[in-house]
Amino acid sequence: MGRFETMGRRRSGPLGRAKARRELVRAAGGILLREVRPGRFEVAVIHRPERDDWSLPKGKLDPGETHEACALREVLEETGYRCSLVSFVGFTEYRDRRGRRKEVGYWLMAVSEGDFSASDEVDELRWLELDMAVRSLTYEYDRELLMALDTVSLARSG
Numbered sequence: 001m002g003r004f005e006t007m008g009r010r011r012s013g014p015l016g017r018a019k020a021r022r023e024l025v026r027a028a029g030g031i032l033l034r035e036v037r038p039g040r041f042e043v044a045v046i047h048r049p050e051r052d053d054w055s056l057p058k059g060k061l062d063p064g065e066t067h068e069a070c071a072l073r074e075v076l077e078e079t080g081y082r083c084s085l086v087s088f089v090g091f092t093e094y095r096d097r098r099g100r101r102k103e104v105g106y107w108l109m110a111v112s113e114g115d116f117s118a119s120d121e122v123d124e125l126r127w128l129e130l131d132m133a134v135r136s137l138t139y140e141y142d143r144e145l146l147m148a149l150d151t152v153s154l155a156r157s158g
Contacts, residue, residue, distance in 0.1 A: 023100040028071035029058025030109040031089060031146070032081060034127065043133040043146065046078055047124040053138035056145070057122075058104050067105040075109060079125055081115045083109035090148070092141040106145060 002056040032044035045054050053062060059074035061067065075083055096102040116125040128136055134146045 011079070025100050025102040026061045026062060026067070026095060026133065027058050027102060027104040028067040029056050029104055029106050030071050030075040030085060031056060032075065032079065032085060032109050032111055033086075034111065042127040043081060043129050043130055044081075045126050045128055045133050046122045047126075048121060049123045050121070052059050054136050055138060056106065057105070069108070071107050071109075073106065076114070078119075078122045078124055081111045081114040083111050086110050089145065094139070094141050094147055108149075114140070131156055137140070 005090070033041050036042050046057050052096040052127060059070065059073045059077070061070045062073075065073075068140050072083060072085070089108055090105045091103055093103045094102065107143050118124065126136070130146065130149070134143050137143045137146065
């Protein structure tokens, strides 16, 4: 048995960590918005019990899937809302739990239909006003993404 193998499983040694640093994970997600009063918007944020974090809905691209299709699929899977793409917001980039580079494309989305239903992956969804959503998100890259949105562009998108 090799130095980094244990009962058929490969442990992460120096080479495994180096490979993880080179890998790029592509993902996509959505910023679900609803206008509650003129110029005042709420954003959907989700809680993932496995990680005990608050984030925006997102997930990894399936082989051959576009960023747009992935964003719509992941939002539906995690929130229960069928949405339409309004406009592209931008990418965030960070290291995931395995040390891999992760790049996530986000779109503003309008909810067409649906209802939230808790699952093992997402146990809670909250609609929060933009400033409260920014403060509630666990990760800085999610907060920066929301802070970059301005109400004028949001009003024009709706």
